[in-house]
Amino acid sequence: MTSSETSKKSGDSATKTRTGEAKPLGARARARAEVTAAIKDEARRQLADEGAAKLSLRAVARELGMVSSALYRYFPSRDDLLTALIVDAYDSLGAAAETAHARAVRAEAKPRERWVAVCRAVREWALAHPHEYALIYGSPVPGYTAPQTTVGPASRVGLLLITIVREAVQGPGVHVPRMDEALRDEAERLAADLAPDLPPAVVAALVAAWSQLFGLVSFEVFGQFNRIVEDRPVFFEHAVSQLALGVGLMDD
Amino acid sequence: MTSSETSKKSGDSATKTRTGEAKPLGARARARAEVTAAIKDEARRQLADEGAAKLSLRAVARELGMVSSALYRYFPSRDDLLTALIVDAYDSLGAAAETAHARAVRAEAKPRERWVAVCRAVREWALAHPHEYALIYGSPVPGYTAPQTTVGPASRVGLLLITIVREAVQGPGVHVPRMDEALRDEAERLAADLAPDLPPAVVAALVAAWSQLFGLVSFEVFGQFNRIVEDRPVFFEHAVSQLALGVGLMDD
DNA sequence: GCAAAGCAAGAGCAGTGCTCTCTTTTCAGA
């Protein structure tokens, strides 16, 4: 079954040689990409079914009709598979947030509405993919080593929030929040690193709001709101709307 | 303290004679309590070393010089051991927070200072016990079933925050935050469940702040602030101080 | 004193991550 598939893949790739385009990505590389994707898909399926703890390389291989040792040609360890899923999850969440933002921009929504739209997208993605969410915002699963590959995708939501505030500054303006004297140095450092064009107090509030957004989402996804908060969407929207106020996004 | 709790599963409530007098807990029950505690201690040690994913019943038994099957007399499964550790972690965190609160009260600190003191205690406990923190506020580890035993200890920090605000109401008073019309029903439900004597808008803000506090702590403990926030204590204190403002705790 | 319950030990089952060897398939350079 697997052998027939592989041979089929290599067979239809022969048609491609005719075009001879710049980087035709040979049949072998093509097959490798497909198998890699299939492994990740199946792993994601098991992840959604049972959670990261129960994800088993052998079970993935079994389901794909290959022997477990073959899988190690694609991912050198279970943790590497998990890392790949983590990167994909960050990308998926980031894309969802960016799509929501783009839609809000297209609808000419006010800054605060854009903020809420992005937060809502984060929440809905998390509820739709709870185990993937747990992978990236829950306890660090492997022996705790966040590879460098994750830092880019991981920051997409944060960058989006910065963008919203930045555009608000150029528009109707933001109300710069009050800030303790003790925070000055740290706030200036944060602003220099993340958004030199924004007031330090705003950047500091932004970072705090960023983590607090995921506090709200995590509590809902991880069940901490069970038997406490009933109307979760309304509660969430109100909370993130207050968060927007905290970073200085006014109504107009 | 937890000895009566731990024995509830095996149902050794034979200690209650018809007199109902508290029995001095025979040698066997005593040994059982000691072994149970030793198992949990060793498990906690391994938890701190390697994290929940690597916690192994066999390794715990090996370290204690007993055979793995013997351990099942005390905990019917690995998940039950984890559940016991979860309950203990909630209790430990709750105790740390309550101690900090009591100290602040004794020092006649103002409500907002009490709030900050409790938040600081939560953060410091989490940084001191990252893996135990991950157990209770990270991804749900087992097949996701939070037993009823956990709800009591789990709410200690939340109750403490409510207490602080309640006492502030009786003192210099709180500034009731603005609230959307859409949130009214939910806020009233929350207030009825959690603190009927407080304004619904305050209770809703309280629940949000509660989750946001753990968002801040989780981001720090789980490494999301790495290479972003440098002066973590100052940043944290400022953020939770703003949180206190959000629930209406004024300076005086 | 005795039956019942509690407990430790050991064997064993099914499953896991991972490594090693061996064979087959594919691809690129002479």
Added chain:
DNA sequence: TCTGAAAAGAGAGCACTGCTCTTGCTTTGC
């Protein structure tokens, strides 16, 4: 076009895991 290297799959095997079952031994309550 042929050939040798690289890539891939198959299978056996190691050390480990959670968990169950059976076998003896000890403590306990009547």
